[in-house]
Amino acid sequence: MAKQNVYTGYWLKGFVEKNWLLVPIILIGVVAVAILEATLLYRTDPVPTLQLQEIANIQLTGSANRFDYTYLDPHTRLLYLTHSASNTVIIFDTVSRKIVATIPGIADVHDV
Numbered sequence: 218m219a220k221q222n223v224y225t226g227y228w229l230k231g232f233v234e235k236n237w238l239l240v241p242i243i244l245i246g247v248v249a250v251a252i253l254e255a256t257l258l259y260r261t262d263p264v265p266t267l268q269l270q271e272i273a274n275i276q277l278t279g280s281a282n283r284f285d286y287t288y289l290d291p292h293t294r295l296l297y298l299t300h301s302a303s304n305t306v307i308i309f310d311t312v313s314r315k316i317v318a319t320i321p322g323i324a325d326v327h328d329v
Contacts, residue, residue: 222296223249224317227242264291273314275316276316277298277300277307277316278300278303278305278307278316278319280302280303282302284298284299284300284301284329285300285301285316285326285327285328286298286299286327286329287299287329289311291296294310294311295309295310295311295317296308296309296310297306297309297329298313298329299303299326299327299328299329300326301325301326301327303321303323304323304324304326305319305320305321305323305326306319306323306326306329307319307320307324308320
């Protein structure tokens with residue numbers, strides 16, 4: 218009967234017996250890489266504080282609730298504000314700091 222080549226895992230046992238000193242060195246290397254990865258890749262940098270400054274306090278039309286969405290047009294410098302509580306869109310000129318238009322009667326206004 219011919220001898221069959223069956224994988225029994227003896228190559229690993231032979232490697233460990235011949236190179237027993239490499240096993241702890243490899244394990245130390247794997248642990249060192251894991252620690253290095255955990256400290257370098259997942260560290261959090263402190264978030265810089267944002268310096269906010271009030272430029273102006275403008276009275277808008279309607280009640281002071283439910284200003285849902287805003288859009289600033291960078292070309293015209295107009296700020297579009299949706300006011301869901303009163304179903305209006307308010308258009309505000311950021312240069313002159315004045316309300317340019319108020320568009321009433323837009324039911325369920327949510328986005329501009």
